[in-house]
Amino acid sequence: MADRQLTTLLTQLRTPSLPFAQSTTLLSKAKLLLLQLSALTPSPTVPPQTLTLAREVYELGALHSLRAKNPESFTRYVSQLQPFYDLPPQSSSAPSQNQNKVTALWLLFLLTQGRYTEFHSDLEGLSTRGSVAEVENDRFLGYPIKLERWLMEGAYDRVWKAMKKGEVPSEEFGVLCEVLTPQIRREIASSSERAYPSLPFLSAQSLLFLDSEGAVIDFAHSRGWVIKDKIIYFPTAAELNADEEGEQELEKDVSQMVIENTLGYARQLETIV
Amino acid sequence: MPGKTPDKEPVDNAGYRGGNKMKGKAGKKGEDEKMTVVVPPSKKKDVEGDVAMDVDEKVEEENVGEKTVADIKGNFALLDRAVALFDARFTLRALRSVSSIRKRLTPDILAQAISETYTSTSPGAEIAAGLLKVIGKEGVPLGGGKAGIEMEIDSEPSSKSPQKNGSKKEQKEIAPEIDVFFGILTQVLLHDSKQWQQGLDFSRFLIDKIQALNRRTLDSLSAKVYFYYELFAEQLAPLPPSSQSSIVAIRPVLLAALRTAVLRKDTDTQASVIVLLLRNYLLTSHISQADLLVSHTQFPENAANNQVARYLYYLGKVRAIQLLYTEAHNHLTAATRKAPSSACAVGFSQTATKLLLVVELLMGDIPDRATFRQPTMEAALHPYFLLVKAVRVGDLGEFERIVAQHGDAFRRDGTYTLILRLRQNVIKTGIRMMSLSYSRISLRDICIRLHLGSEESAEYIVAKAIRDGVIEASLDREKGYMKSKEVGDVYATREPGETFHDRIRACLGLHDESVKAMRFPMNQHRLELKNAQEAREREREMAKEIQEGDLDEDDLGGEFEGM
Numbered sequence: 067m068a069d070r071q072l073t074t075l076l077t078q079l080r081t082p083s084l085p086f087a088q089s090t091t092l093l094s095k096a097k098l099l100l101l102q103l104s105a106l107t108p109s110p111t112v113p114p115q116t117l118t119l120a121r122e123v124y125e126l127g128a129l130h131s132l133r134a135k136n137p138e139s140f141t142r143y144v145s146q147l148q149p150f151y152d153l154p155p156q157s158s159s160a161p162s163q164n165q166n167k168v169t170a171l172w173l174l175f176l177l178t179q180g181r182y183t184e185f186h187s188d189l190e191g192l193s194t195r196g197s198v199a200e201v202e203n204d205r206f207l208g209y210p211i212k213l214e215r216w217l218m219e220g221a222y223d224r225v226w227k228a229m230k231k232g233e234v235p236s237e238e239f240g241v242l243c244e245v246l247t248p249q250i251r252r253e254i255a256s257s258s259e260r261a262y263p264s265l266p267f268l269s270a271q272s273l274l275f276l277d278s279e280g281a282v283i284d285f286a287h288s289r290g291w292v293i294k295d296k297i298i299y300f301p302t303a304a305e306l307n308a309d310e311e312g313e314q315e316l317e318k319d320v321s322q323m324v325i326e327n328t329l330g331y332a333r334q335l336e337t338i339v
Numbered sequence: 340m341p342g343k344t345p346d347k348e349p350v351d352n353a354g355y356r357g358g359n360k361m362k363g364k365a366g367k368k369g370e371d372e373k374m375t376v377v378v379p380p381s382k383k384k385d386v387e388g389d390v391a392m393d394v395d396e397k398v399e400e401e402n403v404g405e406k407t408v409a410d411i412k413g414n415f416a417l418l419d420r421a422v423a424l425f426d427a428r429f430t431l432r433a434l435r436s437v438s439s440i441r442k443r444l445t446p447d448i449l450a451q452a453i454s455e456t457y458t459s460t461s462p463g464a465e466i467a468a469g470l471l472k473v474i475g476k477e478g479v480p481l482g483g484g485k486a487g488i489e490m491e492i493d494s495e496p497s498s499k500s501p502q503k504n505g506s507k508k509e510q511k512e513i514a515p516e517i518d519v520f521f522g523i524l525t526q527v528l529l530h531d532s533k534q535w536q537q538g539l540d541f542s543r544f545l546i547d548k549i550q551a552l553n554r555r556t557l558d559s560l561s562a563k564v565y566f567y568y569e570l571f572a573e574q575l576a577p578l579p580p581s582s583q584s585s586i587v588a589i590r591p592v593l594l595a596a597l598r599t600a601v602l603r604k605d606t607d608t609q610a611s612v613i614v615l616l617l618r619n620y621l622l623t624s625h626i627s628q629a630d631l632l633v634s635h636t637q638f639p640e641n642a643a644n645n646q647v648a649r650y651l652y653y654l655g656k657v658r659a660i661q662l663l664y665t666e667a668h669n670h671l672t673a674a675t676r677k678a679p680s681s682a683c684a685v686g687f688s689q690t691a692t693k694l695l696l697v698v699e700l701l702m703g704d705i706p707d708r709a710t711f712r713q714p715t716m717e718a719a720l721h722p723y724f725l726l727v728k729a730v731r732v733g734d735l736g737e738f739e740r741i742v743a744q745h746g747d748a749f750r751r752d753g754t755y756t757l758i759l760r761l762r763q764n765v766i767k768t769g770i771r772m773m774s775l776s777y778s779r780i781s782l783r784d785i786c787i788r789l790h791l792g793s794e795e796s797a798e799y800i801v802a803k804a805i806r807d808g809v810i811e812a813s814l815d816r817e818k819g820y821m822k823s824k825e826v827g828d829v830y831a832t833r834e835p836g837e838t839f840h841d842r843i844r845a846c847l848g849l850h851d852e853s854v855k856a857m858r859f860p861m862n863q864h865r866l867e868l869k870n871a872q873e874a875r876e877r878e879r880e881m882a883k884e885i886q887e888g889d890l891d892e893d894d895l896g897g898e899f900e901g902m
Contacts, residue, residue: 183661187626190660190756219763220803223795254799261802261814269816273798320833327840334847 072099072119076126089130096123108149121150125164132171132238137179144172170206171238177214178245185214205235213246222254226275251275255289259300267296404451407443410436411452411524418516422556427607430559433520437563441527446474449524456513456521466518466548470525473541515552519545519560526567535574539585542568546592550599558603562611565596569615573622586619593619597636610642610650617653621753629657645684648677652691659694659757664702671695682715689719690752696723697757703764705731722748730761733769735790738762766791767809770801774810774823781820794819 075096100106100120108117128143151165169192176185189211192201202208209228216224227233229243251274258265258273265273271282283293292299414433421429450471457467522545529538546568549561568589575585593616600608613636620629638650655670671694678688692710699706711717711724722745729738742749742758749755769789773780786797801821804810811824829835 183663184627186660186662186756187630190626191624215759215762218760219766220800221792221796222799224792254802257799257802257806259806261805261812262816263813265816273816320836324836327843331843338850 072096072103072123075099076119076122089134093123093127093130096127107146108153117150117153121147122164124150125168128168128171129164129238132175132241135241137175140171140175144168166204166206167236167238170204170210170235171242173207173210174213174239174242174246177210177217178242178249182214185210209235209239217250217253220257222250225250247275251285255285259289259291262300264300265298267293267298270298403443404445404448407440407448408452408455410440411449412456414520415456415517418520419514422514422516425556427556427559430516430556434523434559434563437523437527440524441531444524444528444531446528449474449521449528453521456517467521469544470521473525473537474528515554516556516560519549519557519564522548523560523563523567526564526571530567530570533574535571538567538571539575542571543592546596550596553603555603555605558605559607561605562607565593565608565612565615569593569619586622590616590619601636606639606642610639610646613638614646614649614653617650617657621653621656626657626660629653630661633657644677645679648674648679648687648691651677652687652694655691655698656694656753659698659701664698667698668695668702671698685715689716692716693720693723693752693754694757696720696727697754697761700727700730700761700764701757703767726758726761730765730768733765733767733772733789735762735765735769738765766800767804767807770804771810774812774821777823779820779822782814783819785821 075092078092097106100123103116103120104112106120108120112120124143124147128140128147131137131139131143147168151169169188173185173188176182176188192207202211213225213228216222216228225246229246234240234243254274258270267279267282270276270286271279274282274285276282276285286293286298290301292301414436417429417433421427421433453467453470522541526538526542526545529541542564545564546561549557549564569586572585572589593612596608597612597616599605600612613632616632617629620626620632633654638647642650651670651674655667655674658664658667658670671691675688675691675695678684678691680688696706696710706727711720711727722741725741725745726738729741738761746755749758766789770785773785773788782794782797782801785791785801786794789797791797791800798814798816801810801812802814805812805814812821813824814821
């Protein structure tokens with residue numbers, strides 16, 4: 067009875083263009099049914115078919131919550147899925163089609179949150195699913211791994227290319243990439259500030275992957291950059307001044323430190339001799 | 340070393356296995372987690388029978404067998420003393436001898452020892468029969484040996500008049516420690532003959548028995564029992580990386596053992612079970628669980644040195660995966676230092692050193708060249724040596740070639756994913772080398788030399804390197820080149836002074852610590868001298884009094900004088 071209801075709910079949920087409000091109600095209904103079947107968490111008494119259904123409910127829930135840009139609920143669904151993925155293969159009927167996708171989305175989510183520690187811990191856990199090459203060549207799993215590597219190196223143009231509309235493995239990745247975009251832009255901006263004394267307007271636009279001149283101007287203002295004759299000057303001069311002042315103070319500190327150290331040595335020498 | 344070619348690779352394997360073999364034979368104490376390749380005892384082949392075996396050899400063999408039985412029995416005295424005096428040191432001494440017995444252990448010898456120790460009427464008979472069954476010697480009658488007969492004679496009158504012979508009977512009663520000691524020997528035997536499933540079942544039985552007994556004198560023995568339990572579970576198919584491995588199934592048992600050990604203040608078992616659990620989690624790559632275990636347990640401070648070394652190694656591994664390189668480096672350095680320097684633990688030091696090298700590289704340091712020259716390490720560390728060379732020069736092509744070539748070795752060592760992270764370090768070093776050698780270099784050249792995908796990538800990467808403070812340089816977008824800033828005179832900065840200060844502080848700290856370390860025994864020594872002197876004086880006075888007082892024993896005084 068409850069089984070059949072769940073299946074009908076799932077077919078409804080599978081339609082990709084489901085409005086968010088509707089999917090939420092459907093999901094909560096599905097979870098209630100799961101509760102009746104006592105399949106909210108995998109236990110040995112539950113038949114494998116029901117477990118497969120439960121797993122699918124959570125997977126769809128995770129994908130829906132990502133589309134709805136709800137990170138909390140996404141996190142919840144992923145944690146609920148974990149015990150299902152850890153089940154031995156014979157107890158659930160077939161390995162899930164969506165498993166790699168959900169895991170890859172989770173990894174990308176961790177990247178956008180800057181939770182690198184968890185990212186790497188989970189990445190290590192992937193080695194149980196197959197050889198490293200297999201994981202890296204997977205359409206879904208390879209994606210966050212490559213992105214992380216490029217981000218760490220600083221090859222932002224490759225990241226950018228990978229994040230374009232056509233390149234993402236599926237729609238849900240696009241949602242997370244949107245979160246990642248401003249972060250990357252900030253990274254590029256902060257490295258450009260240090261690397262270039264000045265930058266022509268057009269170069270800045272291409273460097274920062276901005277669409278229009280107006281966007282560049284807005285961005286420059288938000289970072290406090292000076293624009294003169296279509297050339298962006300980074301606030302290095304002001305910084306240098308500040309540094310010089312700081313240096314003088316430092317100079318004082320240095321001499322004081324040297325005196326303190328020497329006195330310390332003298333005292334120590336006395337105690338030793 | 341530089342002349343070494345990659346075709347030396349097989350040497351690594353040979354040396355590595357050799358190390359294991361040595362370990363398996365030479366030291367149970369120093370045996371580390373790499374102990375998977377176990378050479379079956381060489382004795383076995385002889386026993387099975389060479390037709391052309393000399394009579395001499397046969398005699399010798401019997402002697403060896405007898406000697407082994409005697410050795411096994413010799414340990415009972417130690418175990419009995421451990422029980423009587425409640426001193427774990429004797430138990431440890433008995434355990435230490437297991438490694439020497441192991442080399443000569445065969446089912447026959449063990450069966451003989453068991454049959455000579457137990458009688459069919461003694462309380463341990465049931466256990467003994469169980470042990471015999473496990474090693475496949477059901478037919479051996481109990482009480483076969485001389486000792487058994489003696490015991491039977493002893494126990495019969497004692498049962499009639501227990502009050503008279505009570506003390507004697509107690510001496511002859513077999514302590515549970517001896518049962519467990521036989522259990523460990525059986526585990527060793529099963530392990531060496533690769534009977535994993537049987538070993539696992541037997542270990543489970545032994546663990547239940549130990550927990551039912553609840554004796555503090557069993558603590559160090561039970562630590563060993565758990566150790567073999569884990570080893571058996573690891574060998575069973577499906578092998579560890581899969582999440583269906585039997586090591587997942589034994590986790591509840593180990594966790595329960597940990598809880599019990601902590602409640603009973605059983606540091607031996609506690610330390611060993613924590614280490615086993617960590618190893619267990621890491622084998623299935625459950626890093627977050629391992630991390631949680633570390634944060635929720637406290638590793639006993641007075642644990643055995645070997646366990647501390649293992650714990651630090653696993654902790655270092657967890658931290659390295661979590662990108663906490665500095666912490667990982669500290670733990671791993673401590674682990675390699677704590678590892679026994681004798682040949683029996685070569686495998687452990689090799690594994691720990693490998694991980695340490697990778698972590699050092701990840702931190703941006705170049706490991707000391709002397710590390711690769713140690714004779715026990717040289718062959719095993721060869722792939723890492725090549726890796727370090729590539730990272731040091733910043734040659735991305737060479738780095739990728741080495742990773743591809745030695746990928747299997749790295750994967751086997753579990754360092755592969757960490758090494759993949761090194762890519763960015765190689766790029767950074769490459770950029771630094773270039774910025775040091777050229778005052779101005781075009782982005783195209785950087786791109787070609789570092790084998791980067793495109794000029795844009797090169798530009799972003801260099802910009803990031805500048806921001807991260809890897810190099811002192813600036814970029815010119817229009818002309819497309821990187822201009823290095825003049826490297827200032829280091830001696831004009833505060834750096835030498837700071838380094839100097841650090842070193843002096845380290846020396847002073849060392850001095851202070853040595854003074855502190857010396858103070859206690861020095862005073863103690865004086866105190867003892869003073870006590871001795873006082874005692875002597877007292878004695879002399881006493882002797883004088885005896886002499887002066889009208890005591891009839893004249894020679895007594897003389898004797899005192901002599902002291």
